[in-house]
Amino acid sequence: MTTGTPSLRIAVLDDYQGVAARLGPWSSIPDAELTAFADHLDDVDALAERLAPFDVVCLMRERTRMPAGLLSRLPKLRLIVTAGMWNASLDVGHAVRQGIAVCGTTSLQSGTPELTWLLLLALARRLPAELASVAAGGWQTAVGDELEGRTLGILGLGTIGSKVARVANAFGMRVLAWSENLTAERAAEAGASLVGKDELLRSSDYVTVHMKLSPRTRGLVGAREFGLMKRSAFLVNTSRGPIVSEPALIDALQSGRIAGAGLDVFDVEPLPPDHPLRSLPHVIATPHIGYVTERNYAHFYAQFVEDILAWIAKAPVRVLDADRSSLQTV
Missing domain, CATH: 3.40.50.720 (NAD(P)-binding Rossmann-like Domain)
Incomplete structure (x- = not known):
C-alpha cells in the first residue's frame, strides 16, 4: 500500500466486524489505498457520494445492492470484486456494459x-x-x-x-x-x-x-x-x-x-x-453468519487481492459475466 497519493483507491463495503484490513494481504498491492467501511448504507445517493472517489469496490456477498442506477453514477469505478462467484445484488450486465470489470472468489463450504x-x-x-x-x-x-x-x-x-x-x-x-x-x-x-x-x-x-x-x-x-x-x-x-x-x-x-x-x-x-x-x-x-468465519473471510480477502493484482496485470481471473446476476436493471 502507498503512503503518498495513491494511484488506486480501494473500498471494502460492509466490513461489519472491522477485520478486512487485518485478514487480507492488501500490502501486496502497489501504490494503493484501502478504505474499509464498517457501516451499512442502503440509500443510493449516500452510496454514490461515498463510492465516487474509488477505482475498486469490494463487496462482501450481497450485503449492498449495486443496481444500474448506482453504477451509472460512478464513472471512476473500474473494478468490482465480490465474495463468491454469483451476486444477486449486483447488476453484472450493466457493470460490464459500463466498462467495469467484475471478478469473484471461491468460497469455503463448511x-x-x-x-x-x-x-x-x-x-x-x-x-x-x-x-x-x-x-x-x-x-x-x-x-x-x-x-x-x-x-x-x-x-x-x-x-x-x-x-x-x-x-x-x-x-x-x-x-x-x-x-x-x-x-x-x-x-x-x-x-x-x-x-x-x-x-x-x-x-x-x-x-x-x-x-x-x-x-x-x-x-x-x-x-x-x-x-x-x-x-x-x-x-x-x-x-x-x-x-x-x-x-x-x-x-x-x-x-x-x-x-x-x-x-x-x-x-x-x-x-x-x-x-x-x-x-x-x-x-x-442469527444475522446471516453462515459463511462468517475467520477462515472463510481470510480466504475471501486473499482472493480479493489476487483478483485486483491480476486485473492490474491485465490478466483478470475469476471473471463474472452477465449470467452471474439475477438483478434486474433499475
Whole structure:
C-alpha cells in the first residue's frame, strides 16, 4: 500500500466486524489505498457520494445492492470484486456494459452447514429458553427432542445440503430430499431418499432450505407449503430469505401452524429493528453468519487481492459475466 497519493483507491463495503484490513494481504498491492467501511448504507445517493472517489469496490456477498442506477453514477469505478462467484445484488450486465470489470472468489463450504446444525439442535433442545432460565437463576423449563429416528427434509441437495445430510445420517435420522433436478441416485449418494416436495413437507420433523435464490425458487415455501407441514415441525433457512415467503412464515409462526424456525437469512438485511422475526417466540434468528468465519473471510480477502493484482496485470481471473446476476436493471 502507498503512503503518498495513491494511484488506486480501494473500498471494502460492509466490513461489519472491522477485520478486512487485518485478514487480507492488501500490502501486496502497489501504490494503493484501502478504505474499509464498517457501516451499512442502503440509500443510493449516500452510496454514490461515498463510492465516487474509488477505482475498486469490494463487496462482501450481497450485503449492498449495486443496481444500474448506482453504477451509472460512478464513472471512476473500474473494478468490482465480490465474495463468491454469483451476486444477486449486483447488476453484472450493466457493470460490464459500463466498462467495469467484475471478478469473484471461491468460497469455503463448511460454515453454513455447521450453522444449520447449530440452529436445528438449538430448536430441538429448546436452547434459548433453557439459557434464559439459567441466566435468570432458574432451572429446567422445557422438554427437548432427540434427533435419532426423526425425519429431516432437505430442500436442495447440492454441496451444502449434502453436508447437512451426512450429519443427519450420523445422528440416525431419516433423510428426505427434493429439488427439481435431483435424481434418486444423487440423493442416495448423500444418504438421502428422493421424494416429492409435498411428501417431504408432510413427513418431515425438520425442514431445511439449501437452494440458490432464483425466479424459480423465490417463494418456494409459502402458505400452501406451511399448511402441509406437521404442527410439531421446525423450519431452518440458512440459504436466502426470499426462498421462504416471509409473510407466510410469520403467519405460520403466529398461528402455531409450525412449531418454530431457525433463520439466518431474511428478505431485508440488516433485519429492521422492529421486525416481528426478532421477537416472535420459538424463533432463533442469527444475522446471516453462515459463511462468517475467520477462515472463510481470510480466504475471501486473499482472493480479493489476487483478483485486483491480476486485473492490474491485465490478466483478470475469476471473471463474472452477465449470467452471474439475477438483478434486474433499475
